[in-house]
Amino acid sequence: MSLNVHFHSYDAVIVGAGGAGLRAAIEVSGKCRTAVLTKLYPTRSHTGAAQGGMCAALANVEEDYWEWHAFDTVKGSDYLGDQPAIDIMCQEAIDAVIDLEHFGLAFSRTPQGKIDQRRFGGHTRNHGEAPVRRSCYAADRTGHMILQTLYQQCVARDVNFFNEFQVFDVIFEGEGTERRCAGVVAYELATGDLHVFASKGVLFATGGFGKMFRISSNAHTLTGDGPGVLFQNGLPMEDLEFYQFHPTGIYGLGILLTEGARGEGGILRNGLGERFMERVAPTVKDLAPRDMVSRAIHAEIKEGRGAGPDKDYVYLDLTHLPPEQIDAKLPDITGFVRTYLGIEPKKDPIPIQPTAHYAMGGIPTNVNAEVVIDTNNTVMPGLYAAGECACVSVHGANRLGTNSLLDIVVFGRRGGRAMAEYVSSVGHPDVTKAAADKVRDHIERLKSSKGGEKVAELRTALQETMTRNASVVRTEESLKEAKATIDDLRKRYESISIDDKGSVFNSDLTEALELSHLLDLANGLVVGAMARQESRGAHWRDDFPVRDDVKWMKHTFAHQDAEGNVTLDYKDVVGGKYQPMERKY
């Protein structure tokens, strides 16, 4: 058996065609020879599943300033976000929304015809006084509209897409300070051929890795391929232990129900019908940040006030909202509830539970989306990352709702610009087809293995342990259990065998390769979480329930060595005008 290997040469390669990748492509295309690689079709990307909106202090419906947005983001991050990066994001948010409007995005409008804005968790007026209407939205399918609009603009620019090309390795050349990124190795799903893309610049925008959890809002394809490939190549990952659990996933399934439902007036109730968020966040109530709401739900269930036969969920109650408001503002999510639960959300409260949603951590970058490879912020020339796969860090320990759509357009744009400028000043890398050897060997090993371990069994075991032991609430004990399971699964991974030995659309094979990314990133997450003996944002340790600003105002850098062991070092948080204070809402 021998795999065909093809060779391509580009100035810029973008890996991933969700919001960040497409936004970067718009910047790069026309300036240099660009290829956009995606393992899906661009319009299948999970940006399309985002619902509620994108915050920007347009002040279209009430007084607002980007500084207020920045304050909320810093506080929401539980002071782990880097303030200069947050300032940039909140300032450029306004630009980014106007850009999207000019691109044709079909925002919902005010009676005056301006872009409408609504409330969202953790977004407040004047440093926490009351909820503010800041989220620009398009019904409850804002992500869908952003993805479609950006794809449309790429069609207008004749962007060169390689659809259903999955990247499994990254290429570097040179040593020491001369070392730079030189391309990627991709696997063509339709043929099973390998493609070496030599490129001066590579931008990863592969999204999240929520499929390491059982209850998850993430697509099946969110397997952390970009971070996984870089982690396996010895590059560090930042803040993996900070993983967000969205409070309102459909019970048992994890399908997302937007925070916009609470922005429109929806209320969370426990099994007794109590509005429990009044106790937790007296000022903003149901619109507290996600980490606090998810923990509050966890507490209600743990203290026996859950609903249902097993008292293991709570309710999102929309029954008091005018039916026409539900139809106009929340048509998609109420459709999901009807489809999957068979209940009518206008009449019955909706059973929900927290669902794995978003990785705050990922590939460490600076504010130009340049990947940094150590705690001194040393840049790896030619390598960029943007969107959920990256960690700038603007979300710190807990991302505010809507700031992910903002992140992808702001840092997708910045990354695209930075890459276009960089590639205009450097020569082509010296890369040969031999760069594909590592991936080819791995594929041939998987195809010829008779080990007997099954991908789906290992993945399910990983998802079970992560949801049980490394979710909303963690302890030393639960994390040790998760670590033991992951260690065992990584050993068993060596004996994986697959049914499909073919070349055409062999998803049996690609799922096996994806699983290695999930296992490695889960390991990094758990090791980071064990070491961080404090509770901050989405990382809650029942055995260390207090935030420790003396010891832990720092980002975790996880490194994986050739044997797969993880070591940690740390980088101080970059502060600004907001000093850490107690997080009350």
Next chain:
Amino acid sequence: MTTTIAKTGSVDAMELLTVHLRIKRYNPEVDTKPHWEEFEVQQKASDTVLNALHNIKWTVDGTLSFRRSCAHGVCGSDAMVINGENKLSCVNLISDVGTDLVIEPIRGLPVIKDLIVDMEPFFAQYRSVIPYLIAEDDPGYKERYQSQEDRARYDDTTKCILCACCTTSCPVYWANGEYVGPAAIVNAHRFIFDSRDQGTERRLDILNQKSGVWRCRTSFNCTEACPRGIKVTQAIEEVKRAILYDRV
């Protein structure tokens, strides 16, 4: 406070049902023509057809091939023919479609492997209608305004996820692959009726050609097939009227 979850909460819904699937298979590396294979798996009534397909792939036969991603009807990857109708496998529950399932790839596009078809002709047709905003005016550093009425005018067609359920349910499309098909017209409609857009003439000219809207015989298959509930036939009719009466 209680809600009875009709689909997952009741005892009946937890019970495992035997689901029979008859799946049209084709492996270009082995087969000369498609053939049928039968599978039996245990599923809950609240499981989706996608769950059943995954169950087969992950526990019975890893070679079964199909596209999927989001698993809740927003990405458009998993259009297929289920008991004769174009559907997304992830939004159709066993309780809705039954326990005897016949599953085939969508029609009118070349089959590559099992339930996977070549989507390139479909996307080429989408691209042919200039599916992006054309606005030559410079709005400067501010948003364009659009009234709520103007915004509502094209709301329905913004819902399209390009799953191809509509286009590949169209009998005209099956017979004539040159027809741009309902999905492309839906995406043209989204801009033709957007008050900010200035490319209407160009799009109407394209859709007035023999590969355009006049191929539509209003069979309404497309509207029935759309998993997003878009009134596809109505959108096509509105484009026809815009061509005939020059009104948008």
